[in-house]
Amino acid sequence: MVDFESVTKQYPDGTLAVDNLNLTIEKGKIVVLIGPSGCGKTTSLKMVNRLEEPTRGVIRMAGQNLLKMNPVDLRRNIGYVIQDTGLMPHLTVTENIATVPNLLRWKKDRVKARVEELLHMAGLDPKLYRYRLPAQMSGGQRQRIGVLRALAAEPEVVLMDEPFGALDPITRDRLQGELKEIQNTLQRTIIFVTHDIDEALKLGDQIVLMRDGRVEQIGSPEDLQQNPANAFVESFIGEDRLAQITPEAGIDALVEDAPLILKASSGPEKALERMERVGRETAQVVGEDGLWKGMVWLNDIKNAERYGKPIASTYRTKRKLSIKDARIREAATLLAASSEPIPVVDADGRLRGIVTDAGFARMTIARLTRGNRRRESA
Amino acid sequence: MNRPGFFELLWTYVSRQYPRIINATIQHIQISGTALLLTLVFCIPLGIYITRKEKIAPYVIAAANVFQTIPSLALLGFLIFILGIGNKNAITALFLYAMLPVLQNTYLGIKNVEKSVIQAARGMGMTDMQILFKVEMPLATPVIIGGIRVASVWIIGTAALAAAIGGGGLGQLIFSGLASIRNEVIVAGAVPATLLALFADGGLKALAAYLEPQRRAHRLARKARRVEGVDLSVDTDADPSEREPPDGET
Numbered sequence: 001m002v003d004f005e006s007v008t009k010q011y012p013d014g015t016l017a018v019d020n021l022n023l024t025i026e027k028g029k030i031v032v033l034i035g036p037s038g039c040g041k042t043t044s045l046k047m048v049n050r051l052e053e054p055t056r057g058v059i060r061m062a063g064q065n066l067l068k069m070n071p072v073d074l075r076r077n078i079g080y081v082i083q084d085t086g087l088m089p090h091l092t093v094t095e096n097i098a099t100v101p102n103l104l105r106w107k108k109d110r111v112k113a114r115v116e117e118l119l120h121m122a123g124l125d126p127k128l129y130r131y132r133l134p135a136q137m138s139g140g141q142r143q144r145i146g147v148l149r150a151l152a153a154e155p156e157v158v159l160m161d162e163p164f165g166a167l168d169p170i171t172r173d174r175l176q177g178e179l180k181e182i183q184n185t186l187q188r189t190i191i192f193v194t195h196d197i198d199e200a201l202k203l204g205d206q207i208v209l210m211r212d213g214r215v216e217q218i219g220s221p222e223d224l225q226q227n228p229a230n231a232f233v234e235s236f237i238g239e240d241r242l243a244q245i246t247p248e249a250g251i252d253a254l255v256e257d258a259p260l261i262l263k264a265s266s267g268p269e270k271a272l273e274r275m276e277r278v279g280r281e282t283a284q285v286v287g288e289d290g291l292w293k294g295m296v297w298l299n300d301i302k303n304a305e306r307y308g309k310p311i312a313s314t315y316r317t318k319r320k321l322s323i324k325d326a327r328i329r330e331a332a333t334l335l336a337a338s339s340e341p342i343p344v345v346d347a348d349g350r351l352r353g354i355v356t357d358a359g360f361a362r363m364t365i366a367r368l369t370r371g372n373r374r375r376e377s378a
Numbered sequence: 379m380n381r382p383g384f385f386e387l388l389w390t391y392v393s394r395q396y397p398r399i400i401n402a403t404i405q406h407i408q409i410s411g412t413a414l415l416l417t418l419v420f421c422i423p424l425g426i427y428i429t430r431k432e433k434i435a436p437y438v439i440a441a442a443n444v445f446q447t448i449p450s451l452a453l454l455g456f457l458i459f460i461l462g463i464g465n466k467n468a469i470t471a472l473f474l475y476a477m478l479p480v481l482q483n484t485y486l487g488i489k490n491v492e493k494s495v496i497q498a499a500r501g502m503g504m505t506d507m508q509i510l511f512k513v514e515m516p517l518a519t520p521v522i523i524g525g526i527r528v529a530s531v532w533i534i535g536t537a538a539l540a541a542a543i544g545g546g547g548l549g550q551l552i553f554s555g556l557a558s559i560r561n562e563v564i565v566a567g568a569v570p571a572t573l574l575a576l577f578a579d580g581g582l583k584a585l586a587a588y589l590e591p592q593r594r595a596h597r598l599a600r601k602a603r604r605v606e607g608v609d610l611s612v613d614t615d616a617d618p619s620e621r622e623p624p625d626g627e628t
Contacts, residue, residue, distance in 0.1 A: 049501055076503030086498025090516045090591040092598060100502050131599035133591050149502075159501075277490065 001027040001189040002048060002157060007057035009043050009213075017043040019213035021057070025206075027156075028187040032204035034194055035236075037257045037353065040213040041193045045159050048191060049075045061157060076103055079150030079158030079188070083165045085142045087134040093119075093145055094130045100153040118148040121182065140171035147179065151186070160192045164199065169365040176202055197237060201225070209233055247329040251321060254331060254363060255344050255353040258284045264293045264312065268305035271296065284343050284351055285315060292351040295319070295343050320345055323352045331355050388562040395566070398551075403570045405546035409465055410537045410574070413472035414530055421477050422522065425484025426510065439482055446478040450536045454543050468540030468547075475536060476529035483525025487518030523586040527579050534575040538567070 002025040009018040018040040025031045033041035046052040047059060050071040059066045066074060079100075087096050094115050095102075101111045119126045122144045134142050143163060150158050164172040176199060183190065194200055200207050201221045209216045209224065216236075217229040228234040260283040262271050275283055275298050285293040294315025304314050320343045321331060334342050341354040382390070392399065421442075428435040445453070453471045461467040491514050499513045541549030551567025587593065 051497070051501055072503050072505055074503070075501055080498065080501035082494060082498055082501070084492075084494035086494045086501075088495060088499075088513060088517075089492075090594075092595050099499075103503055103508070131595045131602070133595050 003060045005058045007054045010055045029205040030190040031206045032192045032200040033208045034200045035210035039210040049078045079155040081150045081160040081163040083162040085146040092131045097149045157189045251326045254355045258354045291349045292345045391562045402548045406548045410534045413469045416473045417476045421480040425481045429488045442477040442481045445474040463544035465545045468545040472533045479525040479528040483521045487521030488514045491517045527582045530578040531575045
């Protein structure tokens with residue numbers, strides 16, 4: 001249904017996001033793109049609806065070269081779900097779901113019937129939800145609407161970019177189950193990006209494990225678990241990856257992408273504006289050379305702005321973890337002392353991500369629910 | 379002998395001169411309205427444009443800021459050299475004076491629309507124009523109306539100065555009252571000007587409230603109930619978030 005033929009994406013700064021990707025996605029399957037952050041999974045996904053354009057290579061959908069199609073028409077024929085739902089906050093549930101049918105100028109009655117049908121399918125009573133705003137719903141319900149919106153115009157192909165990544169583990173588990181159920185009846189071609197291996201193993205008919213823009217292995221969940229192609233795959237898939245986590249284990253599994261990275265060259269005003277916009281109390285600062293400079297706090301920057309000091313005067317550099325030799329025990333000790341995110345750096349002093357208390361909790365819960373699931377299926 | 383009190387004088391003046399007061403009020407509305415319209419027609423598109431040209435945005439806003447910083451009377455005086463005396467000069471000065479709030483709020487309102495919403499809109503196949511008119515503008519509307527409120531109050535207040543350079547409006551009454559030391563004439567000009575500013579501000583505030591997504595959703599729900607006779611027992615007007623069971627229980 002979707003074919004990547006020698007697709008390469010290189011950014012103007014020279015970064016090779018996707019390196020010669022060859023991939024055939026079969027009709028009616030869920031294909032999961034997975035890998036560590038920066039492996040090119042999201043870029044690959046966005047090239048399908050042309051939010052990113054490949055530097056080289058061809059992508060075909062149903063045999064047609066995507067790059068020769070009008071991107072707007074193309075996107076209206078592909079479902080798209082993103083992590084933050086991207087629901088229109090000023091529109092009702094009905095209007096949100098009807099976005100693409102309205103763009104395609106469906107008749108009013110048809111749109112209405114379709115919306116009702118979809119709400120019923122997701123177990124949401126139309127009487128109750130039709131005129132709600134996204135802000136009046138829980139995170140899980142919002143993302144259900146996000147999925148319904150993507151399915152509304154009955155697209156053959158649906159792209160999902162970490163759709164359940166921001167949900168708590170229990171809600172995530174439930175939505176994964178619902179997606180599988182929907183898929184059983186609808187049989188769409190779904191390209192699904194995640195960094196959660198459990199999600200990949202649960203949902204994927206086929207898993208594409210990527211690293212540094214290249215494919216490490218493609219196969220069914222069983223293939224990857226039973227015949228890992230190399231040591232990387234094995235460690236990434238490792239059946240008992242989570243079970244092996246002990247207080248003395250490395251912190252790799254805990255590291256997540258830093259949500260807000262500031263440039264060292266930006267002034268306090270700019271820093272404040274960005275932090276306030278994303279609603280973060282802290283941010284990581286990285287210099288022109290790509291090295292981690294320190295962590296900054298909103299209040300410190302406010303003071304710096306008031307007294308006209310540069311943000312460099314507010315860097316905090318003591319509290320950090322080294323990806324190479326930090327143990328989970330250390331992370332736990334630091335988080336127990338203060339719940340703020342802990343920056344993680346590598347041996348060269350580059351920022352690798354952060355460890356948060358939420359991430360810690362997620363890992364712990366995931367480990368518990370995973371244990372349950374395995375017992376149930378056994 | 380008994381000198382008449384202030385209110386008596388005011389009453390006499392108003393009852394004799396009310397056509398003049400009404401005329402001046404209409405002129406005042408015309409001058410302010412034209413200036414405000416000019417500001418909107420020019421500054422909203424410009425504000426949108428500079429969200430697309432991030433590099434020039436600070437300069438454009440700084441330029442608008444300069445006009446706003448110049449004392450309004452000085453600006454009027456300065457423009458006499460270019461536009462001569464009269465309403466044209468006054469309207470131009472008011473327009474320049476009121477640019478900043480509309481321009482800046484349009485710019486910030488659109489800039490602050492969440493990026494994920496725009497990304498989703500683009501990913502679903504909205505064109506740039508559709509993203510602007512169906513997503514960015516509606517979401518920026520409360521901020522833009524906030525700017526228009528400030529601009530309209532400034533314009534109506536400052537329009538009284540138009541009389542100083544030979545323009546019309548309620549300023550004529552205020553200035554002639556000042557010149558002849560007749561408080562009742564000053565008040566007959568100042569009170570309508572104040573009321574105009576309050577009405578404009580209140581009206582725009584009500585408009586912003588009317589356009590609020592929550593109010594709009596309630597209207598839609600009510601309309602649907604009327605048209606389709608949907609089950610009236612469903613209480614869509616109550617804030618559903620309050621009785622919302624946690625996600626896990628639905």
